[in-house]
Amino acid sequence: MIEAKGVCLRYPDGTEALHQIDLEIGPGDLVYLTGPSGSGKTSLLKLFMGMEYPTSGTLKVLDQPVTKDQAGNIRRLRRVMGPVFQEFRLIRGRTALENVMLGMRFLDLPPAQIKENAGTALVKVGLAHKVLSRVENLSWGECQRVAIARAVARKPAVILADEPTGNLDQDNALKILELLTSFQDRKTAVIITTHATHLIGHQNGGTLIRLDRGNMHWERLG
Numbered sequence: 001m002i003e004a005k006g007v008c009l010r011y012p013d014g015t016e017a018l019h020q021i022d023l024e025i026g027p028g029d030l031v032y033l034t035g036p037s038g039s040g041k042t043s044l045l046k047l048f049m050g051m052e053y054p055t056s057g058t059l060k061v062l063d064q065p066v067t068k069d070q071a072g073n074i075r076r077l078r079r080v081m082g083p084v085f086q087e088f089r090l091i092r093g094r095t096a097l098e099n100v101m102l103g104m105r106f107l108d109l110p111p112a113q114i115k116e117n118a119g120t121a122l123v124k125v126g127l128a129h130k131v132l133s134r135v136e137n138l139s140w141g142e143c144q145r146v147a148i149a150r151a152v153a154r155k156p157a158v159i160l161a162d163e164p165t166g167n168l169d170q171d172n173a174l175k176i177l178e179l180l181t182s183f184q185d186r187k188t189a190v191i192i193t194t195h196a197t198h199l200i201g202h203q204n205g206g207t208l209i210r211l212d213r214g215n216m217h218w219e220r221l222g
Protein backbone atom coordinates (compact mmCIF):
# COMPACT_ATOMS: atom_id res chain seq x y z
CA MET A 1 0.00 0.00 0.00
CA ILE A 2 2.83 2.41 0.93
CA GLU A 3 6.40 1.48 0.10
CA ALA A 4 9.39 3.74 0.68
CA LYS A 5 12.96 2.86 -0.24
CA GLY A 6 15.80 5.16 0.73
CA VAL A 7 13.49 8.18 0.73
CA CYS A 8 15.03 11.54 1.57
CA LEU A 9 13.20 14.86 1.67
CA ARG A 10 15.17 18.08 1.51
CA TYR A 11 13.21 21.35 1.47
CA PRO A 12 14.30 24.13 -0.91
CA ASP A 13 16.00 26.01 1.95
CA GLY A 14 18.32 23.02 2.47
CA THR A 15 16.61 21.47 5.53
CA GLU A 16 16.83 17.70 5.33
CA ALA A 17 13.52 16.69 6.95
CA LEU A 18 13.75 12.95 6.19
CA HIS A 19 16.80 10.79 5.67
CA GLN A 20 16.90 7.33 4.06
CA ILE A 21 13.41 6.21 5.04
CA ASP A 22 12.60 2.56 4.31
CA LEU A 23 9.14 1.30 5.19
CA GLU A 24 6.24 -0.80 4.05
CA ILE A 25 2.67 -0.22 5.20
CA GLY A 26 0.07 -2.76 4.13
CA PRO A 27 -3.75 -2.76 3.97
CA GLY A 28 -5.22 -2.74 7.47
CA ASP A 29 -1.96 -1.80 9.21
CA LEU A 30 -1.97 0.45 12.25
CA VAL A 31 1.05 2.77 12.43
CA TYR A 32 1.91 5.35 15.05
CA LEU A 33 4.48 7.97 14.09
CA THR A 34 6.24 9.69 16.93
CA GLY A 35 9.31 11.81 17.59
CA PRO A 36 10.24 15.23 18.91
CA SER A 37 9.01 18.44 17.34
CA GLY A 38 10.71 18.95 13.99
CA SER A 39 11.70 15.29 13.61
CA GLY A 40 9.82 14.88 10.30
CA LYS A 41 6.40 13.41 11.17
CA THR A 42 4.28 15.89 9.20
CA SER A 43 6.79 15.79 6.35
CA LEU A 44 6.35 12.02 6.10
CA LEU A 45 2.54 12.35 6.03
CA LYS A 46 2.88 15.02 3.33
CA LEU A 47 4.92 12.59 1.22
CA PHE A 48 2.22 9.92 1.65
CA MET A 49 -0.39 12.47 0.50
CA GLY A 50 1.66 13.60 -2.51
CA MET A 51 1.87 17.10 -1.00
CA GLU A 52 5.69 16.83 -1.11
CA TYR A 53 7.90 14.65 -3.29
CA PRO A 54 11.02 12.68 -2.31
CA THR A 55 14.26 14.42 -3.22
CA SER A 56 15.82 10.98 -3.60
CA GLY A 57 14.78 7.36 -3.16
CA THR A 58 11.49 5.85 -4.33
CA LEU A 59 8.05 6.12 -2.83
CA LYS A 60 4.95 4.28 -4.02
CA VAL A 61 1.49 4.84 -2.58
CA LEU A 62 -1.15 2.35 -3.75
CA ASP A 63 1.27 1.34 -6.49
CA GLN A 64 1.47 4.92 -7.70
CA PRO A 65 5.00 6.42 -7.82
CA VAL A 66 5.04 9.69 -5.88
CA THR A 67 7.10 11.95 -8.11
CA LYS A 68 6.59 15.47 -9.47
CA ASP A 69 5.90 14.25 -13.02
CA GLN A 70 3.03 12.08 -11.71
CA ALA A 71 1.17 15.09 -10.26
CA GLY A 72 -2.06 14.36 -12.18
CA ASN A 73 -2.23 10.78 -10.94
CA ILE A 74 -1.37 11.88 -7.42
CA ARG A 75 -4.39 14.23 -7.39
CA ARG A 76 -6.56 11.17 -8.08
CA LEU A 77 -4.69 9.24 -5.41
CA ARG A 78 -5.58 11.87 -2.80
CA ARG A 79 -9.25 10.97 -3.24
CA VAL A 80 -8.65 7.60 -1.61
CA MET A 81 -6.69 9.09 1.28
CA GLY A 82 -8.44 10.21 4.45
CA PRO A 83 -6.40 13.03 5.98
CA VAL A 84 -7.23 14.58 9.35
CA PHE A 85 -5.18 17.77 9.37
CA GLN A 86 -3.91 19.39 12.58
CA GLU A 87 -5.91 22.52 11.81
CA PHE A 88 -8.94 20.47 10.56
CA ARG A 89 -9.53 22.68 7.45
CA LEU A 90 -13.33 22.83 7.90
CA ILE A 91 -15.41 25.30 5.91
CA ARG A 92 -17.05 27.97 8.05
CA GLY A 93 -20.65 28.86 7.30
CA ARG A 94 -21.37 25.22 6.42
CA THR A 95 -22.89 22.57 8.64
CA ALA A 96 -21.10 19.51 9.93
CA LEU A 97 -23.01 17.41 7.40
CA GLU A 98 -22.14 19.74 4.50
CA ASN A 99 -18.47 19.67 5.48
CA VAL A 100 -18.41 15.89 5.44
CA MET A 101 -20.32 15.79 2.14
CA LEU A 102 -17.90 18.29 0.57
CA GLY A 103 -15.06 15.92 1.43
CA MET A 104 -16.84 13.29 -0.67
CA ARG A 105 -17.60 15.43 -3.72
CA PHE A 106 -15.06 13.65 -5.93
CA LEU A 107 -16.49 10.22 -5.22
CA ASP A 108 -18.50 8.56 -7.92
CA LEU A 109 -21.63 8.20 -5.78
CA PRO A 110 -25.21 9.47 -6.14
CA PRO A 111 -25.94 12.56 -3.97
CA ALA A 112 -28.39 10.63 -1.76
CA GLN A 113 -25.71 8.04 -1.02
CA ILE A 114 -23.18 10.76 -0.22
CA LYS A 115 -25.61 12.31 2.23
CA GLU A 116 -26.37 8.98 3.86
CA ASN A 117 -22.70 8.01 4.21
CA ALA A 118 -21.84 11.45 5.59
CA GLY A 119 -24.61 11.19 8.18
CA THR A 120 -23.48 7.69 9.17
CA ALA A 121 -19.90 8.90 9.64
CA LEU A 122 -21.08 11.73 11.91
CA VAL A 123 -23.07 9.25 13.99
CA LYS A 124 -19.96 7.03 14.29
CA VAL A 125 -17.91 9.90 15.72
CA GLY A 126 -20.66 10.72 18.23
CA LEU A 127 -22.10 13.81 16.55
CA ALA A 128 -25.61 12.66 15.62
CA HIS A 129 -27.00 15.65 17.52
CA LYS A 130 -24.78 18.19 15.68
CA VAL A 131 -25.29 17.11 12.07
CA LEU A 132 -27.04 20.37 11.11
CA SER A 133 -24.91 22.71 13.25
CA ARG A 134 -22.60 25.15 11.52
CA VAL A 135 -19.00 24.31 12.30
CA GLU A 136 -18.27 27.75 13.79
CA ASN A 137 -20.81 26.93 16.49
CA LEU A 138 -19.08 23.69 17.45
CA SER A 139 -16.47 23.21 20.14
CA TRP A 140 -12.84 22.48 19.23
CA GLY A 141 -13.29 18.79 20.07
CA GLU A 142 -16.48 18.58 18.03
CA CYS A 143 -14.70 20.16 15.05
CA GLN A 144 -12.01 17.52 15.41
CA ARG A 145 -14.69 14.82 15.23
CA VAL A 146 -16.21 16.43 12.11
CA ALA A 147 -12.74 16.34 10.54
CA ILE A 148 -12.45 12.64 11.42
CA ALA A 149 -15.95 11.96 10.02
CA ARG A 150 -14.97 13.74 6.80
CA ALA A 151 -11.89 11.52 6.49
CA VAL A 152 -13.65 8.21 7.20
CA ALA A 153 -16.84 8.91 5.20
CA ARG A 154 -14.81 8.57 2.01
CA LYS A 155 -14.02 4.98 3.04
CA PRO A 156 -10.37 5.73 2.38
CA ALA A 157 -7.60 3.21 1.87
CA VAL A 158 -5.52 5.09 4.43
CA ILE A 159 -6.56 7.37 7.29
CA LEU A 160 -3.77 9.82 8.12
CA ALA A 161 -4.23 11.77 11.34
CA ASP A 162 -1.66 14.45 12.10
CA GLU A 163 -1.20 14.97 15.86
CA PRO A 164 -4.86 14.35 16.80
CA THR A 165 -4.00 14.20 20.52
CA GLY A 166 -2.08 17.50 20.52
CA ASN A 167 -4.52 19.78 22.36
CA LEU A 168 -6.33 17.17 24.43
CA ASP A 169 -6.15 16.07 28.05
CA GLN A 170 -5.30 12.44 28.71
CA ASP A 171 -8.90 11.13 28.79
CA ASN A 172 -9.92 12.82 25.56
CA ALA A 173 -6.64 11.93 23.85
CA LEU A 174 -7.31 8.29 24.67
CA LYS A 175 -10.86 8.52 23.31
CA ILE A 176 -9.63 10.04 20.04
CA LEU A 177 -6.96 7.36 19.64
CA GLU A 178 -9.60 4.68 20.30
CA LEU A 179 -11.96 6.30 17.79
CA LEU A 180 -9.31 6.50 15.08
CA THR A 181 -8.08 2.95 15.60
CA SER A 182 -11.69 1.71 15.48
CA PHE A 183 -11.68 2.53 11.74
CA GLN A 184 -8.78 0.16 11.08
CA ASP A 185 -10.05 -2.86 9.20
CA ARG A 186 -8.89 -5.39 6.63
CA LYS A 187 -8.75 -2.74 3.93
CA THR A 188 -8.13 0.49 5.80
CA ALA A 189 -4.71 1.37 7.19
CA VAL A 190 -4.56 3.96 9.97
CA ILE A 191 -1.51 6.19 10.43
CA ILE A 192 -1.42 8.50 13.44
CA THR A 193 1.28 10.97 14.42
CA THR A 194 1.35 11.57 18.15
CA HIS A 195 3.54 12.69 21.02
CA ALA A 196 1.33 10.71 23.41
CA THR A 197 3.14 7.38 23.12
CA HIS A 198 2.27 6.55 26.75
CA LEU A 199 -1.39 6.33 25.65
CA ILE A 200 -0.85 3.93 22.80
CA GLY A 201 -2.69 0.71 23.57
CA HIS A 202 -0.64 -2.35 22.83
CA GLN A 203 -3.87 -4.39 22.57
CA ASN A 204 -4.41 -3.21 18.99
CA GLY A 205 -0.93 -4.26 17.92
CA GLY A 206 0.50 -2.11 15.19
CA THR A 207 3.84 -0.49 14.60
CA LEU A 208 5.52 2.44 16.26
CA ILE A 209 7.80 4.47 14.03
CA ARG A 210 10.11 6.81 15.91
CA LEU A 211 11.57 9.68 13.95
CA ASP A 212 14.65 11.44 15.20
CA ARG A 213 15.97 14.33 13.09
CA GLY A 214 14.65 12.63 9.97
CA ASN A 215 16.00 9.16 10.81
CA MET A 216 13.58 6.30 11.40
CA HIS A 217 13.39 3.39 13.89
CA TRP A 218 10.65 0.72 13.94
CA GLU A 219 9.09 -1.06 16.87
CA ARG A 220 6.36 -3.74 16.70
CA LEU A 221 3.62 -3.33 19.32
CA GLY A 222 1.58 -6.03 20.99
Ligand SMILES: Nc1ncnc2c1ncn2[C@@H]1O[C@H](COP(=O)(O)OP(=O)(O)OP(=O)(O)O)[C@@H](O)[C@H]1O
Pocket residue numbers: 011012013015016017035036037038039040041042043044
Ligand atom coordinates in the same frame (compact mmCIF):
# COMPACT_ATOMS: atom_id res chain seq x y z
N1 LIG B 1 8.16 23.90 3.98
C1 LIG B 1 9.29 23.75 4.69
N2 LIG B 1 10.41 24.37 4.32
C2 LIG B 1 11.57 24.21 5.02
N3 LIG B 1 11.69 23.44 6.12
C3 LIG B 1 10.58 22.80 6.53
C4 LIG B 1 9.32 22.93 5.87
N4 LIG B 1 8.40 22.19 6.52
C5 LIG B 1 9.05 21.62 7.56
N5 LIG B 1 10.34 22.00 7.56
C6 LIG B 1 11.40 21.57 8.50
O1 LIG B 1 11.53 20.15 8.37
C7 LIG B 1 11.77 19.55 9.64
C8 LIG B 1 10.66 18.53 9.92
O2 LIG B 1 9.42 19.24 10.08
P1 LIG B 1 8.04 18.49 10.34
O3 LIG B 1 6.96 19.53 10.31
O4 LIG B 1 7.94 17.33 9.43
O5 LIG B 1 8.28 17.97 11.84
P2 LIG B 1 7.24 17.33 12.89
O6 LIG B 1 7.95 16.14 13.44
O7 LIG B 1 5.92 17.13 12.23
O8 LIG B 1 7.16 18.49 13.97
P3 LIG B 1 5.97 18.87 15.01
O9 LIG B 1 5.88 17.73 16.00
O10 LIG B 1 6.50 20.13 15.65
O11 LIG B 1 4.71 19.10 14.19
C9 LIG B 1 11.82 20.70 10.65
O12 LIG B 1 13.18 21.07 10.80
C10 LIG B 1 11.05 21.81 9.96
O13 LIG B 1 11.50 23.10 10.38
